[in-house]
Amino acid sequence: MKEAAPRTLEEVIGRVRRVFGGGRVADALELLEGADELAGTEEEHLRLRRLRAVVLSRAGRHEDAIAAIAGVSDAWLQRGDVMAAADVYALEAFLHHVLRDLDTALNRGATALVLLNEANDPNAALAVSVHNSLGLVFRDLEANDLAIRQFTIALELVEQSDEMVANILKANLASAHLRKAIGELRSHGDQSVAEEQLGLAESQARFLLSVETSSRRQIEAATILASVLLNSGRAGEAAKVLDDYLADGEQIDDARALVDWNLLLAWSYRERDCLSAAADRAEIALSRSIEANDPVARGLALRERSKIREKSGDLLGALHDLRTADDDARVLRSHRIEVLVEQIARRAQLEAVRRRLQRESEELGRERALLALAAETDPLTGVSNRRRFTSVLNDLRAGPNRQLAALMIDVYRFMSVNDLYGHQTGDRVLSVIAGVMSSLARERDVVCRVGGDEFVVILPDTRLDEAVVVAERVRAGIDAHDWLGEGVDAPVSITVGAAGGWSSDTVELIADADDALLRAKRAGRNRVEAHRG
Numbered sequence: 001m002k003e004a005a006p007r008t009l010e011e012v013i014g015r016v017r018r019v020f021g022g023g024r025v026a027d028a029l030e031l032l033e034g035a036d037e038l039a040g041t042e043e044e045h046l047r048l049r050r051l052r053a054v055v056l057s058r059a060g061r062h063e064d065a066i067a068a069i070a071g072v073s074d075a076w077l078q079r080g081d082v083m084a085a086a087d088v089y090a091l092e093a094f095l096h097h098v099l100r101d102l103d104t105a106l107n108r109g110a111t112a113l114v115l116l117n118e119a120n121d122p123n124a125a126l127a128v129s130v131h132n133s134l135g136l137v138f139r140d141l142e143a144n145d146l147a148i149r150q151f152t153i154a155l156e157l158v159e160q161s162d163e164m165v166a167n168i169l170k171a172n173l174a175s176a177h178l179r180k181a182i183g184e185l186r187s188h189g190d191q192s193v194a195e196e197q198l199g200l201a202e203s204q205a206r207f208l209l210s211v212e213t214s215s216r217r218q219i220e221a222a223t224i225l226a227s228v229l230l231n232s233g234r235a236g237e238a239a240k241v242l243d244d245y246l247a248d249g250e251q252i253d254d255a256r257a258l259v260d261w262n263l264l265l266a267w268s269y270r271e272r273d274c275l276s277a278a279a280d281r282a283e284i285a286l287s288r289s290i291e292a293n294d295p296v297a298r299g300l301a302l303r304e305r306s307k308i309r310e311k312s313g314d315l316l317g318a319l320h321d322l323r324t325a326d327d328d329a330r331v332l333r334s335h336r337i338e339v340l341v342e343q344i345a346r347r348a349q350l351e352a353v354r355r356r357l358q359r360e361s362e363e364l365g366r367e368r369a370l371l372a373l374a375a376e377t378d379p380l381t382g383v384s385n386r387r388r389f390t391s392v393l394n395d396l397r398a399g400p401n402r403q404l405a406a407l408m409i410d411v412y413r414f415m416s417v418n419d420l421y422g423h424q425t426g427d428r429v430l431s432v433i434a435g436v437m438s439s440l441a442r443e444r445d446v447v448c449r450v451g452g453d454e455f456v457v458i459l460p461d462t463r464l465d466e467a468v469v470v471a472e473r474v475r476a477g478i479d480a481h482d483w484l485g486e487g488v489d490a491p492v493s494i495t496v497g498a499a500g501g502w503s504s505d506t507v508e509l510i511a512d513a514d515d516a517l518l519r520a521k522r523a524g525r526n527r528v529e530a531h532r533g
Contacts, residue, residue, distance in 0.1 A: 012038060016051060028055045043079070046072050050088055057095060066095050073111075086115035087126055093133040100294050102137055109134040128154045128165065135172055140296055144180035151176055167208055167217060174204035174224050182231060202228045209245075218245060219261075226264045235271035242268055259288045259297040266304050270311060278308045299325045378449040380427055381434035389448040392458055393510075396503040404506070405467035407457040407474075408497040408513040409437075412525045414453035417488060425487050432486060433478055433494065440477045441470060455494075456510075464500030464530060471496040471528040479526060493526035500531075 012035045019027040032052050036045070049068050056065035069088055076085035093109035096102075112130045116123075135150030151173040158166050181197035201224055208221035222245030229238035242264060262285035269278035282305040289297035306321035376388035384392075396404060411433060418426040430453065437447045437455065446458040457474075459467050475494055483492045497517025501509040512531040520529035 008038060013047070013051060016055065025055060025059045029059060042075070046075055046084070050091065053091060053095070057091075057098070062095050062098050066092065066099075082115050083123055083126065086112045086130070087123075089115065090126060090130045090133055093130070093137070097133060097136050097140070100140075100292065102140055105133070105137045106141075109137060124157050128157050128169070131157070132169060132172065135176065139172070139176050139179055142179065142183060142296070144176050144183060147176040148173065148180070163211075167212060170204050171208055171217065171220050171224065174201045174208070174221075177201040177204070178224055178227055178231075181228075185231060198228050198232055202232075223260050223264060226268075227260070230264065230267050230271070235268060238264070239268050239272070259285045259292070259294065259301065262288065263300055263304050266308065270304075270308050273311075275308055275312050279305070279312070282308055378434075381431050381449050383434045383438060383455075384446055384448040386448065386450045388446070389450055389456055389458070392446050392448075393506040396458075396460065397506050399503065401502055401504045403461055403463060403500070404503045404509060405459040405462040405464055405498065405500045406509050406513040407459070407467060407471050408499075408510070408517040409455040409457065409474075410495050410517060410521065411453040411455075412493045412495055417490075417492070420490070421488060428486055429483075429488060429492060432481065433492070436477045436481060437474050440474045445470065456513075460503075462500070464498065464532070467498045467500055468528060468530050471498050475526070475528055495520045495525045496528040498528060498530045 012031055016028045016031050016035075019031065032048070032055060035048055038044075049072050053065040053068040056062075056068060069092065073085045073088040073092065076082075076088060089108045089112035093105045093112060096105035096108060109130060112126075113134065116127055116130060131150045131154035135147045135154065138144070138147035138150060151169055155166065155169045155173065158169060177197045178201040181194045181201065184191070184194035184197070205221045205225035205228065209218060209225065212218050212221060222241055226238045226241045229235070229241065262281045266278045266281035266285060269275070269281060282301060286298065286301035286305060289295075289301050302321045302325035306318045306325065309315075309321065310318035376384055376391065378385040396402070411430070414426065414429070417429055430449070434447065434449060434455070437457065441447055441457055442459070444460055446460075448456045448458070450456050457470070459470060462470075475496055479491070479493050481492070483490075495517060497513045497515065497520055499509055499512035499516055501512065516529045516531040520527050523529065
């Protein structure tokens, strides 16, 4: 009996997930056809577009999937839902990676990682997806150390009960170890590193072959194992693996996997001197890589054909293929790595993420703290600026009512210092005064420069008589300073107005301190005057 048409969006989504999970992709797409009419809110429309993109991708319509979620991540950000935006960015990273647009894939993946790092409650499953996507991009950019790191982080985050995802990550990690080993062998690098990486890849691949029941995952593991064996000079073992798991390639539905499979067969035939069969397979691999617009796979196919031509005696053809592959690799590597470096520099969190996602990484927290400090610090004197002064008063006023004192400070005849000795000396005088204040004030006091030669000291939990003691100590310290050593042969002094009150009325407190300062100036300066109501 045919099911009745769904009447709510939640019912549509439930059915789509059910038939999609059962592999009925066409049915899922059909269910989504009229679903837009049931989406009443913007949030529902965004959720629906994301689901449609997933189903389209599974159907092989990756360009349509990208179009379906265009602008969705920005819409989630505008709504303040960081996790939903990160989820869409991660999906975009995967789609662009499948289409071999590695620059965009890297950009989307790095953005998703940054958003995850900023989220209040990061989702572990989403983090796994993001790290895996970045690992795949790094691997195809031949940045294999970064790829290994991303896959390793993802494995640490994956739930122990999720064996399928863990095995996918282990396969990806094995392929990254293999790529790194091949890179060392190709560049005649460290032989011990190559052997170590081949060993790691082989152990992972053999483990996956022993536990995987999915034919697709078995083929993936067998492809890695065969490549490891060929790179280790064990052509006979590799041929057996190819015969056991990759006899006809009919079960391989991924373009890059088909290229790899044909390259492995070409290599195996070449090692056994079956050069005609090897050449056929290399041509198929090259054709497939061009169809898939995969420059990395094209380079691998050209190198394999070069080896076959060399063994067949066609040295000119071998040299041409090798030069073409090297030229492609140089262009690809220089362009991709520039993008890679730019993205990493722009998103320092890629290296700051540790074993578990935290809301703020330590490095990002330090950076933010430095930025916040710079925004509230007077660049000339190093003490707090007017912005910090206002922020402190606001915080005190908003908190529990408590005793509070303030000192308003003016530098006596500072303009004459500038006129006589120049602004550079004047700046040095202000810096020295600020330093003396900071050293003679108490640890909990906040010294601020609020104008040219005007300073304020905020003294929390302080009575007026205690504030006067601090003020006298600061005044005497500045009066006793060796100003001649600073290039000023005239005395430099300050005048201070002190006031006490409560944090609930900071406006009156500052006004009282200002009044006291005016009285101190009229009374002769270089003195402390207290406002006593």
